[in-house]
Amino acid sequence: MKQKWKTAAAVVLIGAALTGCTAKAQDKTQRAVAQTPTPTATPVPFAQSWLTQTGEVQADLNGDGTQETIAFRRTDSESYEETKAEVIISGSEGLLAQASLPGTFDSAAVVDFDSGDGVLEILLCVDAASDDFQTVAYRFDGTQLLASNQLFGKAERVQDGKLLVSNWVNVLGTWAGRMRYVLKDGFNFTQEEGALWECTKGYFEPIVLKKELVAEVLNNCQYEPITLPAGTQLTMVATDGSSEVYMTTGDGQACRFAISTGEYNQTMIEGAPAEDWFGELLYAG
Ligand SMILES: [Ca+2]
Ligand SMILES: [Ca+2]
Numbered sequence: 185m186k187q188k189w190k191t192a193a194a195v196v197l198i199g200a201a202l203t204g205c206t207a208k209a210q211d212k213t214q215r216a217v218a219q220t221p222t223p224t225a226t227p228v229p230f231a232q233s234w235l236t237q238t239g240e241v242q243a244d245l246n247g248d249g250t251q252e253t254i255a256f257r258r259t260d261s262e263s264y265e266e267t268k269a270e271v272i273i274s275g276s277e278g279l280l281a282q283a284s285l286p287g288t289f290d291s292a293a294v295v296d297f298d299s300g301d302g303v304l305e306i307l308l309c310v311d312a313a314s315d316d317f318q319t320v321a322y323r324f325d326g327t328q329l330l331a332s333n334q335l336f337g338k339a340e341r342v343q344d345g346k347l348l349v350s351n352w353v354n355v356l357g358t359w360a361g362r363m364r365y366v367l368k369d370g371f372n373f374t375q376e377e378g379a380l381w382e383c384t385k386g387y388f389e390p391i392v393l394k395k396e397l398v399a400e401v402l403n404n405c406q407y408e409p410i411t412l413p414a415g416t417q418l419t420m421v422a423t424d425g426s427s428e429v430y431m432t433t434g435d436g437q438a439c440r441f442a443i444s445t446g447e448y449n450q451t452m453i454e455g456a457p458a459e460d461w462f463g464e465l466l467y468a469g
Contacts, residue, residue: 230296241294245324247302258289269310273324283329287312295342297367309339332371356458358387358468359420380422388466390417399441
């Protein structure tokens with residue numbers, strides 16, 4: 185419980201930092217209130233249908249007024265090549281389109297990223313190896329299924345037009361994290377601009393400093409330098425994966441420091457490999 189509180193406190197601090205602290209945060213709240221839509225007679229928001237087992241969903245995918253049946257199937261086989269998850273679209277006259285993804289079916293959904301564009305999206309998520317998930321979105325144009333790029337991670341939900349995806353984050357060890365993705369032109373998922381991986385737990389947490397490190401702590405809306413002594417335990421709270429990490433110390437202090445990427449994709453701190461700073465950095469294989 186105590187640990188949860190610490191993490192929550194750190195997230196609040198990060199949130200404050202990212203929005204420029206209190207003034208902007210309030211501003212944002214007021215804007216959100218002002219933009220709350222007044223109810224109208226027309227829109228009936230599409231309810232997301234999430235399936236954790238194979239099954240069927242009825243929906244008008246392409247907005248032509250006719251419902252399609254979207255069926256999800258799994259084929260498990262001892263042969264890796266034959267193990268797949270499928271999405272099959274059919275109408276009153278039979279099969280319309282189908283697509284498949286290699287891997288073991290994990291979950292699927294029919295969702296609506298943008299309630300104003302008249303079309304719905306299908307999400308299909310497979311376990312491609314042991315707990316290495318991959319997600320693809322599809323759109324049906326009336327005759328065929330268009331596939332998005334493949335996202336590494338497990339689709340969790342769609343909120344405000346963004347897909348929340350969980351995945352392992354390999355920065356200073358392996359951590360469970362969540363990232364928000366938007367669907368851009370060309371039906372491509374990209375990380376929401378400025379979004380950080382929000383980490384919920386470590387695979388081998390925490391990590392321990394073996395020599396002192398100058399980090400920054402948030403104090404009265406300003407980051408100030410702080411020297412973390414050798415032996416400090418650190419748990420990842422958030423990271424962009426390439427240039428900064430937000431951590432909490434063993435005694436609940438929220439802090440951040442810069443990282444960079446060296447040769448062979450190595451994480452560097454102050455120009456030295458991260459292994460120089462931490463006793464042991466374990467990565468899930
Ligand atoms: Ca239709
Ligand atoms: Ca839509």
